[in-house]
Amino acid sequence: DIQMTQSPSSVSASVGDRVTITCRASQAISSWLAWYQHKPGKAPKLLIYAASSLQSGVPSRFSGSGSGTDFTLTISNLQPEDFAIYYCQQARSFPLTFGGGTKVEIK
Amino acid sequence: QGHLVQSGAEVRKPGASVKVSCRASGYTFTNHDFSWVRQAPGQGLEWMGWISPSTNNKHYVKKFQGRLIMTTDTSTSTAYMELRSLRSDDAAIYYCARHRESDTWFDSWGQGTLVTVSS
Numbered sequence: 001d002i003q004m005t006q007s008p009s010s011v012s013a014s015v016g017d018r019v020t021i022t023c024r025a026s027q028a029i030s031s032w033l034a035w036y037q038h039k040p041g042k043a044p045k046l047l048i049y050a051a052s053s054l055q056s057g058v059p060s061r062f063s064g065s066g067s068g069t070d071f072t073l074t075i076s077n078l079q080p081e082d083f084a085i086y087y088c089q090q091a092r093s094f095p096l097t098f099g100g101g102t103k104v105e106i107k
Numbered sequence: 108q109g110h111l112v113q114s115g116a117e118v119r120k121p122g123a124s125v126k127v128s129c130r131a132s133g134y135t136f137t138n139h140d141f142s143w144v145r146q147a148p149g150q151g152l153e154w155m156g157w158i159s160p161s162t163n164n165k166h167y168v169k170k171f172q173g174r175l176i177m178t179t180d181t182s183t184s185t186a187y188m189e190l191r192s193l194r195s196d197d198a199a200i201y202y203c204a205r206h207r208e209s210d211t212w213f214d215s216w217g218q219g220t221l222v223t224v225s226s
Contacts (some may be wrong), residue, residue, distance in 0.1 A: 032211070034212035034213075036213075037150075038152070042200070042218075043202060043216035043217060043218055043219060044144075044152065044204075044213070044216055045216075046207070046212060046213060046214050049207060049210065049212045049214075050210075055214065056108075087152055088149065089152075089154075089212060091210060091211035091212045094157065094166050095154060095166075095168045095169075096154040096157075096211055097154065098140065098151055098152040098153070098154065099151070100151050101151045101152075
């Protein structure tokens with residue numbers, strides 16, 4: 001199974017900040033990576049797929065990069081509605097696996 | 108974009124079974140595969156398995172094999188997840204998730220179904 005490791009597990013930031021979250025795969029997955037935003041009591045929301053493609057309707061302050069084993073989600077100009085938990089997910093092979101999550105908290 | 112509506116919260120005793128439904132609308136049901144994902148209290152997201160409504164092909168995570176059954180009903184555009192022999196650590200929110208086109212990431216999710224397992 002491909003293990004996904006996210007860091008940090010939590011980050012405190014202020015509105016307007018730039019936040020970077022890292023995801024590392026235990027083996028190369030090319031660009032088979034997605035990022036989701038998850039708020040309590042709501043369904044997860046797809047932000048980025050294929051490592052760097054922005055899902056329709058997602059604000060452009062979200063961006064993704066990387067390939068192989070190392071990936072990054074960047075949130076530029078953090079907004080109040082962005083405080084949530086973010087997960088990466090490898091889509092290269094079954095079983096599909098998620099990272100442990102990164103909680104973005106208000107500073 | 109598709110809309111997925113899941114069945115309501117369930118309470119089961121250990122050893123019982125639960126069946127959660129996920130009704131799809133707004134798109135052609137057989138054009139997108141489904142996965143089921145769960146989140147235990149205080150934990151992250153856990154992928155359980157995949158089913159294709161068009162081919163009925165499936166893949167279950169090994170830890171659930173023998174207990175998990177995924178089905179679809181194309182006449183009602185509904186996907187089902189049944190988990191048997193429930194244990195206390197099966198208590199979680201269960202989500203259905205639609206695959207984006209032919210990919211293995213999820214562009215639409217149900218609202219989640221809380222399953223409580225308690226004696």
